[in-house]
Amino acid sequence: MTKILPVVFGFDIADYAFARIFHENSGLRSLVVSEIRRGPINDSSIFDIMMVPRGTLGHEDSFIALLHEIAAQHPDERLILCVNSDEGVEYAVKHRAELEGRWFLPYASEEAVKTANSKTSMAAILEALGLPTIPSVSVDLTDPQSWGEGLDRVRFPVVVKPEDGTLLNLYLHKGLKKVTPVNTREDALALFNKLRDNDVPIKLLVQELIPGDDTTQWVVNGYVDRSGQITAAGSGRVLLGLHVPSLIGNAGMILLDSNDHLIETGKRIVQAVGLTGFFSLDVKIDPRDGTEYWLDLNPRIGRGHYYLKVGGIDLAAAMLADMRGERIQYQTNTRDGIYTVIPMALASKRYLTDADLRAQVKIAKKNTVNPLAYSKDRNPRRHAYRALSYVNQYRQMKAFYPEPTASGF
Numbered sequence: 001m002t003k004i005l006p007v008v009f010g011f012d013i014a015d016y017a018f019a020r021i022f023h024e025n026s027g028l029r030s031l032v033v034s035e036i037r038r039g040p041i042n043d044s045s046i047f048d049i050m051m052v053p054r055g056t057l058g059h060e061d062s063f064i065a066l067l068h069e070i071a072a073q074h075p076d077e078r079l080i081l082c083v084n085s086d087e088g089v090e091y092a093v094k095h096r097a098e099l100e101g102r103w104f105l106p107y108a109s110e111e112a113v114k115t116a117n118s119k120t121s122m123a124a125i126l127e128a129l130g131l132p133t134i135p136s137v138s139v140d141l142t143d144p145q146s147w148g149e150g151l152d153r154v155r156f157p158v159v160v161k162p163e164d165g166t167l168l169n170l171y172l173h174k175g176l177k178k179v180t181p182v183n184t185r186e187d188a189l190a191l192f193n194k195l196r197d198n199d200v201p202i203k204l205l206v207q208e209l210i211p212g213d214d215t216t217q218w219v220v221n222g223y224v225d226r227s228g229q230i231t232a233a234g235s236g237r238v239l240l241g242l243h244v245p246s247l248i249g250n251a252g253m254i255l256l257d258s259n260d261h262l263i264e265t266g267k268r269i270v271q272a273v274g275l276t277g278f279f280s281l282d283v284k285i286d287p288r289d290g291t292e293y294w295l296d297l298n299p300r301i302g303r304g305h306y307y308l309k310v311g312g313i314d315l316a317a318a319m320l321a322d323m324r325g326e327r328i329q330y331q332t333n334t335r336d337g338i339y340t341v342i343p344m345a346l347a348s349k350r351y352l353t354d355a356d357l358r359a360q361v362k363i364a365k366k367n368t369v370n371p372l373a374y375s376k377d378r379n380p381r382r383h384a385y386r387a388l389s390y391v392n393q394y395r396q397m398k399a400f401y402p403e404p405t406a407s408g409f
Contacts, residue, residue, distance in 0.1 A: 004320075005074055006030040008047070008082040009057055011038040013341055017306040017371040018082045019047045024309070024376075025316040030082070033057070033066070039385040046377045058169060060091045064099075067092075071102040079103045080323070082301075086117055086166040089300050104323045106223075106277035108299050115273050116299040117165045119205040125272050131265070132291050136207040138163055141196045147189060154208050157183045157407070160191060163203040165296075174198040178249045181209065181409040212287045213404045214241045215357060218259065219251060220266035220281040221301070221308050223318035228276065230267050232318040232331040235259045236307045236339065239347055239361065241408065243401035248409070249282075251304045252342040252393070255357075255364055256311040258333035262292070275299055277322075278315065306371035307339035337367035342393040344368055351404050 008018045011034040019030040023046045030047040035054045041047075050070075056062045071079060081092055081103050092099065093110045107113065115121045119136075126133050137150040160180045162168050168178055175198050182188045188206065195204075215238065222233030236254040266281045280302030282295040301315065308315060312334035321328035338344070344365060352358045372386055 003077045004028055004080065005077040006080040006082050007070060008032045009088060010034060010084060011036055011041045012084070012303065013040050013371060014084045014301065014303040014305060015082075016040040016044070017309075018084065018301065019044075020371060020374055020377075021306070021309055021314065021316040022080075023047075023374075025314060025320065028316075031070070033070070039389065040372055042385065043379045043381040044377055045379065046374070057085070058087065060087075060094075063088065063091050064095050067095075067099060067103065078323075080319070081105050081107075084300050084303065085169065086298070086300070087169060089113055090117070090166050106319050106322065108224075108273075108275040108277055112274040112276075113299045116275060116279075116297045119161065119163050119165075122273075122294075122297055125269065126294055129268060129272055131269075132293055134207050134210060134293050134295075136205055139192065139204045139206055141192060141204060142201050144192070144196065147192055150206065151185050151188055154206055156185060156188075157181065157209040158188065158206050159209050160188065161205045161207065163205045165298075167202050171195075171198075171200045171202065172246075174200050176200055176202075177245065181407065182206075209407060210284050210286050210293055211406050212284060213351075213353075213406065213408050214238050215352065215354065216285050216287055216408070217241070217251070218257075218262055218283045218285065219254060219302070219304065219307070220262055220283065221279065221305055221315075222267075222270070222313075223278055223315055223322070224270060224276045225318070225322040226276055228271070228274075230270065230330070231321070231328050232308070232313050232315055233263050233267055234308045234311050234313045234331070234333040235263050235266075236304075236311070239338070239357075240342060240351055240397075242342070242396075244396050245400070251307075253338065253340040253344075253347060254304055254307040255361060256307065256333055256335065256337045256339070257360075258311070263332065265292070265294075269294060269297060273297065273299075278302070278305075278319070280305065304339060304341075306369070308333075309371075310337040310339045310367065310369045311335050335367065336364045337369060338364050340368060340370055341372070341389075342397070343390045346393070346397060353404060 006022045022028040033050045217238040237257045238251045239253040242250045242252045278301040280298045313331045
């Protein structure tokens with residue numbers, strides 16, 4: 001039998017969790033490829049680490065060359081490409097034909113990936129499905145004369161995002177963020193000018209702000225096999241997001257809550273786009289009238305994907321069955337619990353203002369899981385890192401989100 005080697009690219013919590021689900025599934029030892037050493041991947045016994053020069057993973061030519069190099073170093077192993085960046089997925093699917101002889105790519109076609117990563121294309125698909133869309137306009141930073149006309153078509157406050165999610169990391173160091181809340185037209189113009197002055201020549205999506213604190217956000221994640229069959233899908237309710245400016249838009253704590261309606265709607269969206277492999281979706285429920293607004297579809301596993309494992313869904317099993325061409329029983333939420341990368345004590349009356357939600361959390365917290373706390377990967381240094389991380393999370397919440405707000409920002 002050919003040995004299987006999951007190859008995980010990165011150093012974040014999602015990347016450690018990627019390696020963990022394979023180890024939990026069948027004891028598979030991964031190879032983690034990273035440009036820097038960071039706490040989530042340091043001092044682990046469940047994978048090996050390969051260090052590469054900075055800039056290798058963020059550029060198409062060097063990334064693809066690295067994949068060929070790894071394949072040459074492991075001639076007798078079946079390699080699984082495990083990447084959780086928009087640009088990494090796009091690079092891989094663009095070169096699928098030359099990679100598939102050695103690599104299994106649990107990602108969709110190049111066309112479907114580009115559709116999922118385009119906010120404009122996704123808005124058109126949501127409209128075609130009869131789903132509500134948030135009023136928004138596209139603003140071209142290279143055409144300042146058009147900015148005013150575009151802003152006339154939305155009501156403030158708004159949020160500003162890159163229209164193409166794959167460009168975020170490319171311009172992150174120049175001030176571009178995953179999502180930026182903007183209160184006034186003047187503030188929007190100031191932001192556009194700042195980005196343009198920093199040589200950020202892209203299109204931005206300006207979207208009317210839907211109110212609601214972190215608890216109005218939900219996530220739906222899963223897996224689609226190569227035949228188009230959805231073999232895993234589950235949902236969770238965000239309790240608290242991460243509020244450090246560079247991480248806004250990412251969940252810090254998720255309550256496992258099986259929302260059949262959201263799961264089924266999410267599956268419709270995924271199938272309309274034509275995705276295969278991993279997927280993750282974000283949805284916000286407007287507290288004013290209960291309207292569901294689907295914000296993002298990511299053609300990858302997602303940063304907080306381990307919440308599904310807390311709920312009883314094994315994404316590694318779904319992916320491995322697909323790779324082997326085997327049928328697998330559909331998986332969805334079967335267990336209550338809480339996924340968290342921040343201290344559980346933050347799930348307090350201060351942030352969870354709804355008494356019914358707090359009661360639900362009180363029951364679910366008996367099964368609270370931090371993906372970095374793995375009983376088969378014990379190391380005093382890892383324990384110390386988690387403890388220090390929790391201290392930092394307290395400080396960051398106090399600094400950036402001391403009280404819940406009506407907007408979540």
